[in-house]
Structure formats: C-alpha cells, structure tokens
Amino acid sequence: MARTDRIKARAGAALLAFYVIMLTLVGCSSSSPPPDKTVSSASFALTFRTEPGKETHWCQYLRLPKGVSDEVMLTGYRWKMESMHHWTIYRATPDVPQDVPTDQPFDCFAPGAADYMQAAALTQEFMPESQMSFASGAGFALESGGLVVFQAHTVNATDKPIEPTISFELDFADPAEVPNRLGLIQFYDPYIVVPPHEEATARMRCEVPRDLTLIRRWGHMHAHGVEANVFLDPPGGPAGTTPIASVTNWEDPPILLDTLELPKGSQVRMECKYLGRDKLILQGPDKLDNEMCMFIGYYYPELAPEEGKTDFENCIWGDWYGTGTQTCKDLLACIQSCPQGEAPVVANTKVAVGPCWQQCVVDSCPSATTAFSGLRSCIESNCASECASFGEVCSSCVSSSCLSEYATCQTAACE
Numbered sequence: 001m002a003r004t005d006r007i008k009a010r011a012g013a014a015l016l017a018f019y020v021i022m023l024t025l026v027g028c029s030s031s032s033p034p035p036d037k038t039v040s041s042a043s044f045a046l047t048f049r050t051e052p053g054k055e056t057h058w059c060q061y062l063r064l065p066k067g068v069s070d071e072v073m074l075t076g077y078r079w080k081m082e083s084m085h086h087w088t089i090y091r092a093t094p095d096v097p098q099d100v101p102t103d104q105p106f107d108c109f110a111p112g113a114a115d116y117m118q119a120a121a122l123t124q125e126f127m128p129e130s131q132m133s134f135a136s137g138a139g140f141a142l143e144s145g146g147l148v149v150f151q152a153h154t155v156n157a158t159d160k161p162i163e164p165t166i167s168f169e170l171d172f173a174d175p176a177e178v179p180n181r182l183g184l185i186q187f188y189d190p191y192i193v194v195p196p197h198e199e200a201t202a203r204m205r206c207e208v209p210r211d212l213t214l215i216r217r218w219g220h221m222h223a224h225g226v227e228a229n230v231f232l233d234p235p236g237g238p239a240g241t242t243p244i245a246s247v248t249n250w251e252d253p254p255i256l257l258d259t260l261e262l263p264k265g266s267q268v269r270m271e272c273k274y275l276g277r278d279k280l281i282l283q284g285p286d287k288l289d290n291e292m293c294m295f296i297g298y299y300y301p302e303l304a305p306e307e308g309k310t311d312f313e314n315c316i317w318g319d320w321y322g323t324g325t326q327t328c329k330d331l332l333a334c335i336q337s338c339p340q341g342e343a344p345v346v347a348n349t350k351v352a353v354g355p356c357w358q359q360c361v362v363d364s365c366p367s368a369t370t371a372f373s374g375l376r377s378c379i380e381s382n383c384a385s386e387c388a389s390f391g392e393v394c395s396s397c398v399s400s401s402c403l404s405e406y407a408t409c410q411t412a413a414c415e
C-alpha cells in the first residue's frame, strides 16, 4: 500500500528563534501567573488517514527544538484537532534510535511499535480545541532536540475514509526560568488477573518519599475496567475514604487540575475493578487484550535520581498488591513453582512479569506483599545473580544476606 501517498503527515519545523510571550497563556491556577520570560514554541501539523469502520491509534515520533542548554522545559501547549478522539504525547525511552523517521505515522499497537514509548502520557487531551499552561513556574524537562511520541486515537464510524488532522504548538522555556520542575508519577500495577466472566480487583499502594504537590492527576484502565479509585492514606492513618481520582469510563478518564498536597510518608492506594469477558486477561499494554491499573500525576519538586526518583515514579517497591488470602510464605512457595524467567523485570519504566507470578501475587493477601517486597528488595541488592533462578545457591545467599527479611516473610500473618 502506498501509504505515503495517502498519509500526509508533516512535523512542522521547530521554531528555533526565541521570542517573548507576555501573558498570552491562560494559567490553570487561579492566581495570575508571572509573565513567561524566554519562550520558544514548536509548531506541528499532522494528518492521518483512518479507513471506514476502523479504530486506530496513530503514532508519530516528533523532534523537539534545541534550547540554550541540554534541556528544554515544556510549560504548556495549545491545539486544534478534527476527527480525532483524543491526542497524547509520550516521552520516548532513553534507548530510542536517534534516526527514527519523524514524518511517518505508524500504528501504535502494531507488534513492537510501542517499544520506545514510556508507559505514561505527558498529556492527554479530548477537547477539539483548547490550551493548557502548567501552574506558574512549572514545566517538564525534556531533552533539548530529543524525541517524543505523538499519539492520535481515531475512530471512523462512517463508510468513507476520514483524514483526522491536528495542529498544535508546544511552549518551551529556558530551564533557568522554570523553578518547579515537574516529575511524572506513573504508578503501574504489574499484577492483574481478570478471569473470564468474573469480577476481579487489582490493588496497589505506593509510599510518598517526601512532601510533594500534585498539579494534574488521573487514573487509567483498559477495556475490561469497570471502576478505578485512588485514595490517599495519610501517615499514621486513618485510611482515606474519599478518592483523590476516579475513573468509570476507561476511555475518558477525568483529569483533575486542582492542587493536591501529598505529605511525606503517606500512601497512594489504588483499587481497580474489572469484569472478565470471554478469555483470561492479564496485565499488559494492549487496550483490548491486556489490562492496566495506573495512577498518573504531575508533581513538583521533581525528585533527584539519588532520592529514588525512578523507583518512586514507577512505584517499583509498592505493596498491598494481593486481593486473596495467601500469606507471604504461601506466596514465596507459589512463585518458586512458576516457570523460570517470570520474575518482574523493570526496563525503561515498563514491567515485564509472567502470568504465573501475576496469579501468585494476586492470590496473596494485601499485607503479604509488604513482607514480600522487603525480601525482594534485599535479594535484588545482595543476591541478584545467585537468585536468577531458585535453588541452593539462591537459598544460601538468602540465608547469609537476607535472613531477617526471609524470616519476616515466613512468619507474617495476613492482617
């Protein structure tokens, strides 16, 4: 198919010149923001083509403008789209090949197509035309001249091809002008099992390492999702009962823009409910054939790498995953019976974990994974190579380096 004939997609050349915009953007905070100082904008105009009766997620790499340093701060954007359900921008993963084409759309869900996309979106917009400006002084640091992935969700319910289009501008500021560097929370539950024709629940809890401010937040599920609620449990309790984010329509999650403080030591607790259809559904990227349970939030101040930024933003050491009755001891026995290579592997913010492991964790009781995470963390730090597979070498490393964590797991009862 001569796709290039049909699909004219042009990533507009980035405007490299810096110029001054005085108060032309509408702030999302109620106080009037100070004028942005040095701002550059990059304009893009994209056109796709969606065949009759098709629903497509078109993706396209975009090249960001070069700033004055090795980073540019994304402080806002405005857009106008037609025949498009929503649009999204994702960070590319650090290992994205630098020579990917930036003028060719591709199907985001084709095998391997999403390999260089990070799991959480930076933006997700549904309105045909609008603008967004982060609260004054806040912005996302992106690589100067680097790559991002644009995604357009299109649905063609007609009997003729449609050509969805979008034009948008991204606003960038000099890092020196943007004191509140945003970090991106993308809490991701790796353990989801939805049996056919049954109700299922996925749970997860993530601890906040220091006082943080959220300026934008939403929950995310896929097509089997019925309802997701996110709660904030303050340190020392009692547990939150009013959700800080809720989703019932998985395709159109409400994005909350009010400011929310996350105190140090509090827990962000997620609960996603699903209804199974004709086959078993596990955690994974496909919107129709896999499920997700995510909480996404823009926060500041961004954690530094040495503060555990990546682990926190992806909730690598979360707990309260289980929804069953198995203790930590049972869970340990369960995963030891799983095929090799099923243990969770985190790479580029994505988690790969086998189906047997997912089932074992889901069958455990919520408190079992607190002790289990402690043991896993110790093994990862001290016995990673010895415990690449279970066996005597692993056991002897655990008994010399992680004995107390092991004993805690063996004796922990379900709360």
Ligand SMILES: [Cu+2]
Residues within 6 Å of the ligand: 220, 221, 222, 285, 287, 292
């Ligand atoms: Cu998803």
